[in-house]
Amino acid sequence: MLKALEISALKKVYKGGFEALKGIDLTVNEGDFFALLGPNGAGKSTTIGVITSLVNKTSGQVKVFGHDLDTELEAAKSYIGLVPQEFNFNQFESLTTILVNQAGYYGVERSLAHKRAEKYLKQLDLWEKRHAAARMLSGGMKRRLMIARALMHEPKMLILDEPTAGVDIELRRSMWDFLRELNQQGITIILTTHYLEEAEMLCRNIAIIDSGLIVENTTMKALLSKLDVETFVLDHAETSVSPSLDGFSYRILDEHSLEIDVKKSQNINQVFTQLTDQKIDVKSMRNKSNRLEELFVTLVSNGLGNNNEKSSDKPEAGAN
Amino acid sequence: MSSKRNFVALKSIMYKEIHRFIRIWVQTLVPPAITISLYFVIFGSLIGARIGEMGGFDYMSFIVPGLIMMSVITNSYSNVASSFFSAKWQRNVEEMLVAPVPNWVIVAGYVGGGMARGILVGLIVTLVSLFFVEIQIHNIWVIIITVSLTSATFALGGLINAIFAGSFDDISIIPTFVLTPLTYLGGVFYSISLLPDFWQGVSQINPIVYMVNAFRYGFLGISDVSLTVSFGVLFVFIVSLFAIAMTLITKGIGLRS
Ligand SMILES: Nc1ncnc2c1ncn2[C@@H]1O[C@H](COP(=O)(O)OP(=O)(O)OP(=O)(O)O)[C@@H](O)[C@H]1O
Ligand SMILES: [Mg+2]
Numbered sequence: 001m002l003k004a005l006e007i008s009a010l011k012k013v014y015k016g017g018f019e020a021l022k023g024i025d026l027t028v029n030e031g032d033f034f035a036l037l038g039p040n041g042a043g044k045s046t047t048i049g050v051i052t053s054l055v056n057k058t059s060g061q062v063k064v065f066g067h068d069l070d071t072e073l074e075a076a077k078s079y080i081g082l083v084p085q086e087f088n089f090n091q092f093e094s095l096t097t098i099l100v101n102q103a104g105y106y107g108v109e110r111s112l113a114h115k116r117a118e119k120y121l122k123q124l125d126l127w128e129k130r131h132a133a134a135r136m137l138s139g140g141m142k143r144r145l146m147i148a149r150a151l152m153h154e155p156k157m158l159i160l161d162e163p164t165a166g167v168d169i170e171l172r173r174s175m176w177d178f179l180r181e182l183n184q185q186g187i188t189i190i191l192t193t194h195y196l197e198e199a200e201m202l203c204r205n206i207a208i209i210d211s212g213l214i215v216e217n218t219t220m221k222a223l224l225s226k227l228d229v230e231t232f233v234l235d236h237a238e239t240s241v242s243p244s245l246d247g248f249s250y251r252i253l254d255e256h257s258l259e260i261d262v263k264k265s266q267n268i269n270q271v272f273t274q275l276t277d278q279k280i281d282v283k284s285m286r287n288k289s290n291r292l293e294e295l296f297v298t299l300v301s302n303g304l305g306n307n308n309e310k311s312s313d314k315p316e317a318g319a320n
Numbered sequence: 321m322s323s324k325r326n327f328v329a330l331k332s333i334m335y336k337e338i339h340r341f342i343r344i345w346v347q348t349l350v351p352p353a354i355t356i357s358l359y360f361v362i363f364g365s366l367i368g369a370r371i372g373e374m375g376g377f378d379y380m381s382f383i384v385p386g387l388i389m390m391s392v393i394t395n396s397y398s399n400v401a402s403s404f405f406s407a408k409w410q411r412n413v414e415e416m417l418v419a420p421v422p423n424w425v426i427v428a429g430y431v432g433g434g435m436a437r438g439i440l441v442g443l444i445v446t447l448v449s450l451f452f453v454e455i456q457i458h459n460i461w462v463i464i465i466t467v468s469l470t471s472a473t474f475a476l477g478g479l480i481n482a483i484f485a486g487s488f489d490d491i492s493i494i495p496t497f498v499l500t501p502l503t504y505l506g507g508v509f510y511s512i513s514l515l516p517d518f519w520q521g522v523s524q525i526n527p528i529v530y531m532v533n534a535f536r537y538g539f540l541g542i543s544d545v546s547l548t549v550s551f552g553v554l555f556v557f558i559v560s561l562f563a564i565a566m567t568l569i570t571k572g573i574g575l576r577s
Contacts, residue, residue, distance in 0.1 A: 014577060015577070049577070052418045053417065053418065053576070054414055054417055054418060054576060054577075055576060055577050056572060056576050056577070073420075074322065074420035074422065075420070077418060077419060077420040078419075078420045080418070082418050084414065086411065087411075088410070088411035088412055088414045088415070089410070089412050089415070090406075090407070090410055090412040091410060092343075097336075097339070098415075100332075101332050101335070101336050101415070102415050102419070103332075104328055104329060104331065104332025104333075104335070105329050105332055105333075105415065105416055105419035105420075105421050106325070106329075106419050106420065107324060107325030107326075107328045107329060107420075108328065109328055149415075153419075
């Protein structure tokens with residue numbers, strides 16, 4: 001299996017002495033759809049910066065499709081398409097100009113670049129705006145422009161740094177579809193996100209980074225199975241007796257709602273049976289979903305000891 | 321394979337650079353034409369008549385080459401300084417940094433763009449001059465070589481300035497405090513042979529003196545300094561500024577954290 005990305009013992013100390021990456025190892029197979037998840041300031045953008053040579057690493061090694069950044073930088077660069085976190089195009093230039101110039105930097109001739117620009121602008125629903133200056137676009141359009149720009153040289157690996165930040169649900173879903181399609185065509189995709197849901201919807205393998213360290217690197221499936229507690233919020237009719245539940249940890253929020261933690265091993269029917277016995281009518285139930293938060297709590301409370309287990313969950317092979 | 325890629329990349333950067341200054345032609349191409357017209361009205365019609373001859377030519381004819389050179393210098397410099405700085409500012413310089421573009425291609429592309437603007441403005445200014453004076457040409461090759469080397473020198477200077485610049489102020493400091501004084505003292509308006517010995521000596525270390533004089537030689541066949549020395553000075557400047565620019569970009573000064 002060809003490795004699209006191999007990072008070993010990567011460290012980054014910023015000027016001023018801040019250690020943003022404390023020695024990370026990461027491998028992404030060709031064809032994978034890989035998530036890099038982590039809270040603000042964890043080091044996601046720094047990692048991507050190093051891979052794309054926008055940030056100078058302090059030590060460690062990075063290989064892109066086998067090409068070491070230190071010795072074969074240009075070869076490595078030609079495989080990568082980058083969608084950065086912040087808008088970084090010339091606001092005064094038209095969409096077509098931005099795309100065609102970018103292709104040119106990768107050696108794509110103008111005539112071919114114009115054809116590709118048309119293809120991607122159409123696919124990303126920006127064709128109408130092709131002559132507009134980039135600053136005239138809405139936030140969601142600007143994101144899509146950066147995706148189109150990253151594809152102009154038809155990279156084998158696409159790296160997206162929080163591509164769906166500030167993007168509405170509908171657009172987010174269509175972006176997900178688009179990315180899935182690219183992945184099916186064989187493009188390796190790495191994306192960073194704050195949303196577990198996004199990673200869950202798209203990715204096969206995942207690494208979690210926190211304070212410059214990889215705290216988890218596994219398959220999506222294996223990770224989700226670690227989330228063994230789900231919290232539900234129940235709304236019920238007003239009652240004179242306050243509800244009590246045997247064998248569950250729960251919190252009474254007010255006179256008509258309560259919060260219950262249900263472990264994987266437990267049965268949610270139990271909750272209803274007990275409440276029915278107490279003559280309490282449940283009106284509605286919802287998932288108190290902040291699973292990402294739970295996940296972090298789980299990982300952090302288990303400490304970094306999890307690192308030892310991770311080798312047992314081998315990352316799944318990619319589609320190709 | 322990679323040489324073809326580099327060639328396309330170089331074309332793209334130059335295309336982008338030329339496209340930029342043409343798109344904002346009111347800011348880039350019109351002002352030099354207005355400035356030179358003012359010089360002609362003031363020095364030519366009003367004051368020039370009283371000055372009489374300089375170096376054996378009437379004053380207007382004497383200053384034309386220097387005025388053209390002055391606009392070539394400022395425009396080559398400021399084109400690269402403002403374009404590269406704004407690429408840093410808007411971060412679109414990253415578009416080039418992530419791509420497999422060797423650093424020399426980035427430098428060459430920006431310098432090429434700066435030269436294109438310097439030379440185009442030089443042509444515009446020359447055309448405007450034709451309304452006021454007759455221009456003679458002594459040696460076209462000297463003119464072409466001097467204008468190319470000078471614009472390359474100052475384009476490189478503008479690039480280095482932009483690499484170091486942290487704000488828009490920083491790209492106007494050098495033009496205001498260094499370039500303008502050197503140009504005015506660079507023999508545009510007078511022959512340095514008119515100066516007292518001491519100041520003639522001081523002028524020898526002003527590189528612009530060599531450029532203006534070589535250029536004037538191309539038009540009028542007169543020069544305060546030897547042509548060989550002029551070309552030598554230009555050559556040394558280009559080589560050293562190129563080396564500095566390459567080192568800075570390779571180290572990622574102001575570009576990579
Ligand atoms: N240029 C820089 N100089 C100094 N410190 C920096 C620089 N860039 C980032 N940092 C610091 O490095 C740490 C990691 O930043 P990074 O941008 O990689 O985080 P992130 O995971 O991408 O966060 P977010 O989700 O907010 O984008 C942060 O503490 C940040 O303040
Ligand atoms: Mg980030």
